[in-house]
Amino acid sequence: MKTALRLLSVLILVFILPSLVSAGLWATQERPARWSEAKWGSAGILPRAAQSPEAAIYVYSAMTGGMKGALASHAWIVTKEKGGEYKRYDKVGWGSSPIRRNHRAPDAYWYSNPPRLVTSVHGAEAEALIPKVEAAIESYPHGEAGGYRIYPGPNSNTFVAHVLRSVPELDAVLPADAVGRDYLPHGAFYALDEDGRDLHLSLGGLAGLSVGARSGFEVNFLGLVAGVDVAPLALKLPGFGTMAWE
Template sequence: MTFLKAALLLFVLFFLLPLGVSAAVYAARGAGTDWWGADRSSAGLLPPAAASGAVVRVFAAPTVRWRGIFAVHCWIVFKPEGAPAYTRYDYTAWGEPIRMNGFAPDGRWFGQVPEVVFAADGEAAAALIPPMRAAIAGYAWRNLGDYRAWPGPNSNTFVAAVMDAVPGISLTLPPTAIGKDYPYDGRWLRPTASGTGLRLTLGGFAGITLGWVEGLEVNILGAVAGIDLRRPAIKLPGLGRIGMRGPDGTGLPPTVAAAR
């Protein structure tokens, strides 16, 4: 009984309480009001395409309406050197799941300003683009009806799969990127994207991740709580990462931020 009480207390503190706080913040800011007419214009987070070299970005922003209480939507943007425009890829529930250039590359997601969760420029970005393109072209869950908001495959599953295909990228999606742990390739036990640990997932419904870059993450019904010792921080459902961020303040891993 003592063990069960302790487990219940931890569940309340690290899962239910953070979700309650996130719901209160959502209600206070009225994030779901008039979502159909919300601003989707550029947030000014990218340099002018014509004036920059190769660029790779992964963005995340709270999802539409009440789902924004606990989840973010992630998408990929890249531009080879010399290209006159950026290319954006989303994975969505409407139309063909893989949507190219359906929105402004760094556009607000139904009024919410996105966060940069990965960035690379110049030669570092140029090396990433070919394997990213190949992973997008070969993504298995690309047919009508494949999208599932929970537990996946969803937008975050798509981004995780594409970035997993890029060697040495060491990307960690936000803990609020529900669906990132869905076994898109059928493997329930696999190395983490950084190659520094292992991820066990029970069909995306539950799981555990342990890695030097990823830290410790516990997944219960898609909600993730955890701790990062490498860059001290806690990860909470709904609230995301709280603690030390990357050298440039974006929350990027130091190895990635240094390449910018």
């Protein structure tokens, strides 16, 4: 009985309480009432392709709309060949397109929320990695039309997490608020990143853990993530994301 009460106390303190606080803070801020009232245009972060001819890869994430935005974000991938144009890739739940390509500006707002840079690679390194990124996009096992479930996955974050695991040279994991990133392809129980440096265990995206050089130590409970990073040292809490200790 004591063990069960302690476990319940930990769940409340680590997962439930931060989520409620985040939801309360989110509710006090002015937000667009419907998607048609939200900003979806460029946030002006990226230079025009013609002004930046080098090859590049970007992974972005932005909080989503409604009350979901207190806890959940949406991620996407942008590539640009040397001398070429930006190509944006998203997996979304509406429409008949499998993986959406260029349906928004590469650095667009998402439900009026500004994009946050997860990682970027430039120059010769990006040139070498773009084929691997595009192969990972092509190999995403839920990329077909209809291969989307908002919770617990596979969703937009499941897609981007698959690419990051497949191309570990990007050296990144999605933020803790990327609900659905811990759903493993085909509902698998475990996945090991291509370079073997991060291990992920998951019970259908509803519970699990990740441990490794990029993930640090993370526990997933009902899509909410708590954990610690070691390099640099940081705490991860639902609704608040990664908070560095300086």
